[in-house]
Structure formats: C-alpha cells, structure tokens
Amino acid sequence: MFGHLTIAVIFIGGGVAVAIPxxxxxxxxxxxxxxxxxxxxxxxxxxxxxxxxxxxxxxxxCPKIAVDKKAGWTLSKEDPSQSYPACCPQPVPPKNGNKKSS
Structure with a gap:
C-alpha cells in the first residue's frame, strides 16, 4: 500500500518554494x-x-511453518513477485492425498 504525501508548492515573488516533509x-x-x-x-x-x-x-x-515431511508434505517457495502475504511459503499436500500435517 502506498501512502499519499502532500507537498506544498508555494509561489513567492515569481519563484517556487517547496515544503519539505x-x-x-x-x-x-x-x-x-x-x-x-x-x-x-x-x-x-x-x-x-x-x-x-x-x-x-x-x-x-513470513511466518515459520512446520510440515510433516515423513507424511509427504512440503512447502512451496517464497514468491516475491506476489503481494505479501500471498508470497509466503504454503504447505503442499502429498500427491497421494494424505492431508495429515504437524
């Protein structure tokens, strides 16, 4: 989220004065x-x-996440091209459908 900064520009005697934040x-x-x-x-x-x-x-x-690797769970990699917190690693279930996590 980008904030909006207001900078005043004042014309004084033909010159320009800029208010510094x-x-x-x-x-x-x-x-x-x-x-x-x-x-x-x-x-x-x-x-x-x-x-x-x-x-x-x-x-x-990103928060630290633990997964049950013995049950086949893994973590996705960080993806800085995505917005925070969607860019954080996420649990990935095993391919065999076992959804047990620790």
Whole structure:
C-alpha cells in the first residue's frame, strides 16, 4: 500500500518554494517517500515494511511453518513477485492425498 504525501508548492515573488516533509514523520527508501504508518512491500522481498518515522521502518516477514515431511508434505517457495502475504511459503499436500500435517 502506498501512502499519499502532500507537498506544498508555494509561489513567492515569481519563484517556487517547496515544503519539505518533516523527517520525523517520514521514511525515504528506493526513491519513495512514505509517511509514518504507511506500509509497502520492499522490492524483491516477501515482507511488509511499515514506516515508523525518522527514516526507520519495521519489517514483517513470513511466518515459520512446520510440515510433516515423513507424511509427504512440503512447502512451496517464497514468491516475491506476489503481494505479501500471498508470497509466503504454503504447505503442499502429498500427491497421494494424505492431508495429515504437524
């Protein structure tokens, strides 16, 4: 989710003045400016970042999932081309139809 940042442009005596966002309320990463509380998926990652202000952000990754490998269960691979959390690994049942998990 991309936040919307409002930047004021003021015309003063034929010149242009641009109001710079308060750094305590923003994060700048990969050429994007996010407001405090905005969420986004970092490029090439299966995660969700949240701007906490002061150019800092927290990152939430995929949960750890255990499957019963002896019963034939596997995990799909992360797919960063998908949106978070759909990009996270998912349990894959065995081909024989046994759906027991641990």
């Amino acid at each position: 308060n750094p305590e309320e923003t994060c700048v990463t990969n050429g994007h400016i996010y407001e405090k509380g905005d969420k986004w998926q970092p490029l090439g990652e299966c995660a969700e970042a949240t701007c906490t202000g002061n150019n800092d952000y927290s990152k939430l990754g």
